[in-house]
Amino acid sequence: xxxxxxxxxxxxxxxxxxxxxxxxxxxxxxxxxxxxxxxxxxxxxxxxxxxxxxxxxxxxxxxxxxxxxxxxxxxxxxxxxxxxxxxxxxxxxxxxxxxxxxxxxxxxxxxxxxxxxxxxxxxxxxxxxxxxxxxxxxxxxxxxxxxxxxxxxxxxxxxxxxxxxxxxxxxxxxxxxxxxxxxxxxxxxxxxxxxxxxxxxxxxxxxxxxxxxxxxxxxxxxxxxxxxxxxxxxxxxxxxxxxxxxxxxxxxxxxxxxxxxxxxxxxxxxxxxxxxxxxxxxxxxxxxxxxxxxxxxxxxxxxxxxxxxxxxxxxxxxxxxxxxxxxxxxxxxxxxxxxxxxxxxxxxxx
Amino acid sequence: xxxxxxxxxxxxxxxxxxxxxxxxxxxxxxxxxxxxxxxxxxxxxxxxxxxxxxxxxxxxxxxxxxxxxxxxxxxxxxxxxxxxxxxxxxxxxxxxxxxxxxxxxxxxxxxxxxxxxxxxxxxxxxxxxxxxxxxxxxxxxxxxxxxxxxxxxxxxxxxxxxxxxxxxx
Numbered sequence: 001x002x003x004x005x006x007x008x009x010x011x012x013x014x015x016x017x018x019x020x021x022x023x024x025x026x027x028x029x030x031x032x033x034x035x036x037x038x039x040x041x042x043x044x045x046x047x048x049x050x051x052x053x054x055x056x057x058x059x060x061x062x063x064x065x066x067x068x069x070x071x072x073x074x075x076x077x078x079x080x081x082x083x084x085x086x087x088x089x090x091x092x093x094x095x096x097x098x099x100x101x102x103x104x105x106x107x108x109x110x111x112x113x114x115x116x117x118x119x120x121x122x123x124x125x126x127x128x129x130x131x132x133x134x135x136x137x138x139x140x141x142x143x144x145x146x147x148x149x150x151x152x153x154x155x156x157x158x159x160x161x162x163x164x165x166x167x168x169x170x171x172x173x174x175x176x177x178x179x180x181x182x183x184x185x186x187x188x189x190x191x192x193x194x195x196x197x198x199x200x201x202x203x204x205x206x207x208x209x210x211x212x213x214x215x216x217x218x219x220x221x222x223x224x225x226x227x228x229x230x231x232x233x234x235x236x237x238x239x240x241x242x243x244x245x246x247x248x249x250x251x252x253x254x255x256x257x258x259x260x261x262x263x264x265x266x267x268x269x270x271x272x273x274x275x276x277x278x279x280x281x282x283x284x285x286x287x288x289x290x291x292x293x294x295x296x297x298x299x300x301x302x303x304x305x306x307x308x309x310x311x312x313x314x315x316x317x318x319x320x321x322x323x324x325x326x327x328x329x330x331x332x333x334x335x336x337x338x339x340x341x342x343x344x345x346x347x348x349x350x
Numbered sequence: 351x352x353x354x355x356x357x358x359x360x361x362x363x364x365x366x367x368x369x370x371x372x373x374x375x376x377x378x379x380x381x382x383x384x385x386x387x388x389x390x391x392x393x394x395x396x397x398x399x400x401x402x403x404x405x406x407x408x409x410x411x412x413x414x415x416x417x418x419x420x421x422x423x424x425x426x427x428x429x430x431x432x433x434x435x436x437x438x439x440x441x442x443x444x445x446x447x448x449x450x451x452x453x454x455x456x457x458x459x460x461x462x463x464x465x466x467x468x469x470x471x472x473x474x475x476x477x478x479x480x481x482x483x484x485x486x487x488x489x490x491x492x493x494x495x496x497x498x499x500x501x502x503x504x505x506x507x508x509x510x511x512x513x514x515x516x517x518x519x
Contacts, residue, residue: 007495014494016479022491045498052501055508056474058448059455061371061380069359072385076392266378 004031004038009045221249221260232257238275238330239263241347246270271334271344278327321345355392358399363388366407369475373411375456383410401481404472408485454515458507466500473497
């Protein structure tokens with residue numbers, strides 16, 4: 001009598017013998033009842049099976065709530081998502097591939113930004129961004145190539161014009177994200193400076209938008225390369241390791257130089273970093289222990305935005321974090337939790 | 351017959367995310383890919399949606415894995431994620447153990463052949479032998495053999511790594 005194979009033993013343990021064209025469950029049971037060797041092997045197989053399952057459970061992702069099916073159905077019904085820009089894999093593939101995919105990836109980033117501007121809320125969850133993207137696309141903003149920042153700037157201007165022409169959305173229209181008192185103050189204030197000074201609470205703070213669409217429209221920023229940025233700064237340009245750099249821009253010179261770097265987060269959102277020499281940032285230097293997320297500083301990006309004038313500013317939610325390193329003050333802003341932003345900044349390259 | 355997508359979604363989404371996570375090792379991207387797979391399925395309305403979803407998800411993950419740059423970043427991301435994720439256990443030592451264990455499992459899984467890993471993950475995601483056979487092109491009768499080999503190698507690779515870690519401590 002031949003013994004059961006390992007495959008039969010595992011199929012037996014998995015309850016999957018039937019319909020596979022081999023031995024039936026009853027035949028295997030009968031064999032096991034008379035074969036001590038196979039019973040011993042079955043025990044060993046069972047241990048391996050349980051051990052493997054336990055190991056896989058140890059490698060489970062963090063729990064998160066799935067999006068509503070209706071949102072996916074909306075995406076499915078909207079068209080174009082099949083080749084769409086939702087995932088990093090798509091964006092990644094497209095970045096190195098044909099022009100159309102590149103345009104898709106860029107259009108997502110721009111559409112999300114324009115969506116923020118239109119809604120008045122920064123940092124929506126991805127599916128809300130999708131809805132925003134759909135609305136922006138419906139309003140006729142064209143897709144642009146990630147390799148063509150000039151076009152993107154123009155698009156940012158157009159998006160801002162569109163935002164300016166639209167009435168300020170009521171809270172109920174602005175999305176699901178609740179607004180705190182700071183955001184209301186920010187919207188009621190007359191200038192960027194006033195807004196920045198008044199807004200300071202919570203781990204996710206409401207600040208004048210520092211997202212890409214706002215910034216690409218800012219005057220005086222020159223798109224440069226890393227080498228040029230480091231020459232201007234007189235030191236290393238600090239970026240977060242592993243995140244693609246979308247753009248590096250600078251303005252000013254000497255101790256008043258400011259370099260603004262945009263990096264793409266895995267979620268598709270943008271991490272904005274402003275780097276200035278400490279001398280230039282001294283007036284806005286935080287007290288020890290200050291400058292963590294929740295307190296909006298007046299330096300680096302803040303000064304940059306003030307210098308731009310109020311423009312069409314929109315209040316929204318994003319974390320702000322400042323770090324000092326190697327003679328530079330670096331301000332980071334991103335639509336993330338404060339903890340996540342801090343974790344990212346821990347990865348600033350040396 | 352019309353597909354009950356609500357039921358499919360409820361029964362499959364989490365399994366799909368877990369399946370993808372063990373391929374791309376980035377929770378956010380695993381969710382993005384799972385959602386993309388569902389969007390495609392909703393548009394195509396396949397006859398066997400569950401198996402179809404895993405096929406598409408597997409292809410998406412395969413595309414993802416082709417980027418060596420991404421792969422390097424995954425290592426950093428999973429570390430960050432483990433650092434920032436709220437610990438399930440209250441004791442720091444437990445959390446460290448959990449992180450170490452997850453990293454060791456990831457390495458052990460990567461030590462498997464692509465086919466063995468695929469079949470193991472599909473089974474763990476809840477697919478039947480027949481569905482796995484359709485997904486992978488293997489004969490249904492070969493799934494048990496492949497699974498037994500994959501499980502054994504996973505456990506062995508994990509234990510070997512654990513022993514090396516103990517020896518180096």
